[in-house]
Amino acid sequence: MRNILGGFIVALAVILFVSSLILIFVRDNAQKSSLWLEHYKSHDSVSHLHHAAALDPYNPELWALVPDSAPESLLARRIRQSLQRQGAEPLSKNIVP
Amino acid sequence: MNRYFFEQALYIYAALHIFSATLILITPESRFITGIISLLWALLSTALALWLWERLIFLARQTRDDNRALPQKLLAGMDRQYIYNQGLHALKSLNSIVLYVFIGGLFYVSAALWSSFAPVVYPPLEKLNEQISAYLLTQGLAGYVQDDYYFFFPVAIQQIAPLVIIGLSFWMAQIFTYGARQGRMVLIVLLGIFAIVFLKLIWSASDLIIDTSRVPSQLWQGYGWGRIGILQALGAAPDTQLSAFQIRVFETGLSGALLSLLPACAAFLVLLRNVLAKEGQVPSGCLGFAVLLILAYADFYMAYNPDMLGLWLSGWSALSILCIYQKQGMRKIYRIYQ
Numbered sequence: 001m002r003n004i005l006g007g008f009i010v011a012l013a014v015i016l017f018v019s020s021l022i023l024i025f026v027r028d029n030a031q032k033s034s035l036w037l038e039h040y041k042s043h044d045s046v047s048h049l050h051h052a053a054a055l056d057p058y059n060p061e062l063w064a065l066v067p068d069s070a071p072e073s074l075l076a077r078r079i080r081q082s083l084q085r086q087g088a089e090p091l092s093k094n095i096v097p
Numbered sequence: 098m099n100r101y102f103f104e105q106a107l108y109i110y111a112a113l114h115i116f117s118a119t120l121i122l123i124t125p126e127s128r129f130i131t132g133i134i135s136l137l138w139a140l141l142s143t144a145l146a147l148w149l150w151e152r153l154i155f156l157a158r159q160t161r162d163d164n165r166a167l168p169q170k171l172l173a174g175m176d177r178q179y180i181y182n183q184g185l186h187a188l189k190s191l192n193s194i195v196l197y198v199f200i201g202g203l204f205y206v207s208a209a210l211w212s213s214f215a216p217v218v219y220p221p222l223e224k225l226n227e228q229i230s231a232y233l234l235t236q237g238l239a240g241y242v243q244d245d246y247y248f249f250f251p252v253a254i255q256q257i258a259p260l261v262i263i264g265l266s267f268w269m270a271q272i273f274t275y276g277a278r279q280g281r282m283v284l285i286v287l288l289g290i291f292a293i294v295f296l297k298l299i300w301s302a303s304d305l306i307i308d309t310s311r312v313p314s315q316l317w318q319g320y321g322w323g324r325i326g327i328l329q330a331l332g333a334a335p336d337t338q339l340s341a342f343q344i345r346v347f348e349t350g351l352s353g354a355l356l357s358l359l360p361a362c363a364a365f366l367v368l369l370r371n372v373l374a375k376e377g378q379v380p381s382g383c384l385g386f387a388v389l390l391i392l393a394y395a396d397f398y399m400a401y402n403p404d405m406l407g408l409w410l411s412g413w414s415a416l417s418i419l420c421i422y423q424k425q426g427m428r429k430i431y432r433i434y435q
Binding site: 001013015020027 | 128191251258
């Protein structure tokens with residue numbers, strides 16, 4: 001049992017070491033998606049929005065940008081209201097086509 | 098690596114606990130901070146694991162190549178000081194208590210990974226994807242495929258790393274208690290950190306007991322790790338403060354949330370056995386029950402706060418020491434009659 005448990009602990013230590021390096025040096029998709037959204041806001045290019053959606057379609061900032069005229073507008077409105085309740089900044093851009 | 102390393106590692110371990118708790122309390126939650134804390138714990142645990150491995154090899158060699166005559170063997174076995182100086186007491190940390198807690202944690206991680214690999218998809222979430230896709234199509238971008246999106250790996254690492262830190266710290270607390278002269282000193286440090294973090298959590302909490310009634314009773318498979326914000330925004334989860342246990346129910350399902358209680362059950366049973374088996378164990382057993390009770394209260398009834406990692410880290414490490422069955426009051430005295 002000692003050898004099995006010892007091996008398991010060594011494996012855990014190695015996993016933690018690799019995880020720590022990933023956590024320090026690699027951005028997660030949500031962070032990357034937010035960066036693309038920032039680019040979108042500053043450059044006004046929809047392809048940036050596309051990258052943001054591909055990386056993290058569940059990013060609430062992204063939903064807030066989707067126009068009310070799109071299908072399921074009720075849902076979009078609910079999300080926007082929820083975000084505003086949470087203290088999100090009001091949208092500076094109107095991207096309704 | 099020699100015994101001096103081990104004695105010094107004890108102080109590094111205590112300092113690392115203080116450093117981690119301070120960092121968790123004073124900085125906002127971020128991947129970078131979690132990464133720094135993980136890195137430091139990984140370095141210490143790797144060094145200690147290698148040291149212990151060396152002890153295992155030493156012990157195996159001693160027993161395999163022992164060609165001495167029986168009297169010499171007996172004398173060597175009686176030499177407690179020799180066993181202590183070679184760090185062989187630390188091997189007791191590879192015991193069944195650690196095994197039970199690790200297996201319990203492994204069950205929880207397996208359930209959570211299962212939920213995250215194949216999550217339940219909340220219908221409005223699917224519609225939202227279609228909505229984004231439709232909008233991008235109107236902009237002339239047809240390449241968007243929602244299946245390309247794969248966030249599982251980085252989110253899983255962010256969730257697993259704290260659990261591994263707690264597990265390794267649990268094991269290291271035992272190694273020092275068994276093997277180092279000042280091992281019990283760590284318990285005072287850990288309980289001090291535990292009390293400070295708990296008081297800070299109480300101080301910053303708006304409600305000491307939050308509403309925990311809204312938990313889905315049929316959700317055996319969860320929506321996946323890291324999705325509680327989305328679920329709250331969509332109205333699938335209550336848009337109020339949630340406890341850590343409630344969040345686990347939504348993210349990992351009831352199966353994951355119930356399995357996450359297994360390590361606590363194992364610790365409870367070990368403490369109960371200790372208290373019932375020996376009168377001398379009652380004080381440390383009661384202290385262990387108090388720590389377990391506070392951990393359970395914070396988990397079930399306090400609104401989740403990232404600072405809780407400090408509470409879990411110090412609390413589980415203290416529990417690890419309190420779970421040890423102390424053999425007191427009897428000492429073997431070997432005497433050689435000529």
